[in-house]
Amino acid sequence: MTTANLLDFDLDGLAAFCEQLGEKRFRATQLFRWIHQRGASDFDQMSDLAKSLRQKLKGCAEVRALTVLTEHVSADGTIKWLFDVGDGNAVETVFIPEDDRGTLCVSSQAGCAVGCRFCSTGHQGFARNLKTSEILAQLWYAEHLLRRKFGRDERVISNVVMMGMGEPLQNYNALVPALRAMLDDHGYGLSRRRVTVSTSGVVPMMDRLALDCPVAMAVSLHAPTDELRSHLVPLNRKYPIAELLDACLRYLEHAPRDFITFEYCMLDGVNDQPEHARQLIEWVQRHRGTGVPCKFNLIPFNPFPASGLLRSSNAAVQAFAALLSAAGIVTTVRKTRGDDIDAACGQLAGDVRDRTNAATRMAQKRVIELKPVSSRAAALSTGA
Ligand code: SAH
Ligand code: SF4
Numbered sequence: 001m002t003t004a005n006l007l008d009f010d011l012d013g014l015a016a017f018c019e020q021l022g023e024k025r026f027r028a029t030q031l032f033r034w035i036h037q038r039g040a041s042d043f044d045q046m047s048d049l050a051k052s053l054r055q056k057l058k059g060c061a062e063v064r065a066l067t068v069l070t071e072h073v074s075a076d077g078t079i080k081w082l083f084d085v086g087d088g089n090a091v092e093t094v095f096i097p098e099d100d101r102g103t104l105c106v107s108s109q110a111g112c113a114v115g116c117r118f119c120s121t122g123h124q125g126f127a128r129n130l131k132t133s134e135i136l137a138q139l140w141y142a143e144h145l146l147r148r149k150f151g152r153d154e155r156v157i158s159n160v161v162m163m164g165m166g167e168p169l170q171n172y173n174a175l176v177p178a179l180r181a182m183l184d185d186h187g188y189g190l191s192r193r194r195v196t197v198s199t200s201g202v203v204p205m206m207d208r209l210a211l212d213c214p215v216a217m218a219v220s221l222h223a224p225t226d227e228l229r230s231h232l233v234p235l236n237r238k239y240p241i242a243e244l245l246d247a248c249l250r251y252l253e254h255a256p257r258d259f260i261t262f263e264y265c266m267l268d269g270v271n272d273q274p275e276h277a278r279q280l281i282e283w284v285q286r287h288r289g290t291g292v293p294c295k296f297n298l299i300p301f302n303p304f305p306a307s308g309l310l311r312s313s314n315a316a317v318q319a320f321a322a323l324l325s326a327a328g329i330v331t332t333v334r335k336t337r338g339d340d341i342d343a344a345c346g347q348l349a350g351d352v353r354d355r356t357n358a359a360t361r362m363a364q365k366r367v368i369e370l371k372p373v374s375s376r377a378a379a380l381s382t383g384a
Helices: 011-020 024-037 052-058 120-124 132-150 171-181 203-212 226-232 241-252 274-289 316-326 339-344 346-354 360-370 373-379
Strands: 067-073 081-084 090-098 099-107 109-111 124-129 159-162 195-199 216-220 262-267 294-300 332-333
Touching: 011 171, 052 195, 081 132, 090 109, 090 132, 090 216, 132 171, 171 195, 171 203, 195 203, 203 241, 216 241, 241 262, 241 274, 262 316, 274 316, 294 316, 316 332
Parallel strands: 099 159, 159 195, 195 216, 216 262, 262 294, 294 332
Antiparallel strands: 067 081, 081 090, 090 099, 109 124
8 A cells, every 4th residue: 555645635635535544524634733733744743643543644644745955045034945856856945034924935846848938947848747745845844944943833934926936727736735735724724815826827727726726816927919928938829818818807706816916027128118018008907898907016037048038127127117007007026035045046947857966966056057036936925
């Protein structure tokens, strides 16, 4: 019999698992609370579970976390971990502390198949989907480590953004149970408004998420015309802007927030001109007559050599933001956090997939090579 990883289950999944062992649902609830609220991984710690159940669990289950390859702490308190997910693949998780919240930026895939031009993960290609346990293990580890680190009994992470490596809506079946565990009062008890899925626009899965597990939605827009967007985000050829905006409107009927966050990566001379801003305003205020209730989050591009792209000037970013704001659209410019440790972030997949070196040696190499993607992740703390 294979050993189940209990991090693979939301509460319903764990209840079904316990039922197979002849145990009642409330046992699953106790177990779920031990794992996610108390950070327990050793069944012997779980003192209010019957000894017989603990014995049974030891025979068929475990709480299997991920191995941490590196941890980097920034002067501003941002922390990044690189987790080994086997076969030479690694994923990145970033904690961004702020006065009123703690945000964790979580990865959903090793690599990404969408292949956006400005994204280093996209350039490196797709390795594989993460399992539910691998998505949840990032939160499980970070939350309980940080509680110990800060000597706190209560929750440290108040917000989760699915903005690390990968396209979460192309790993839907693993994503949804992970989201449910984040939201569950017996799990992390996070508010739906404080869990954000960021997508490059996988329209059918946006519709499914609206019904299965509506959380806050960020859509990576990046361009005001199909021609340009298809160039930057190849998935646009399948789901062009009009369809994507329709999907946003449908999503809003179920969403916990009454707006969609549009992310817009500012690329020098490519999508950052006043004309682009005007076209965007036209889209989001006129689409289907009513427009799409939204906020914009402008992300100054984090350059990397293979992209052949440059970051927009501050003046261009400010001018762009001013045009959107003047049209009545709430617009923020994402601030960069953890600059001094950016090096360890984001561009892991390709590097790791070469897998010629021991993981730790490669992690050291990455410190020099992996600059770009991190600040996009580290900076997206404006979400909730
Ligand atoms: N795949 C999802 C979520 C992960 S990417 C998505 O694309 O939405 C999270 C955000 O970082 C996206 O808005 C993405 O466009 C942005 N991003 C990717 N590479 C970047 C870079 N080099 N500089 C700035 N932002 C980047
Ligand atoms: Fe994938 Fe998002 Fe990067 Fe595009 S921006 S390649 S969807 S991770």
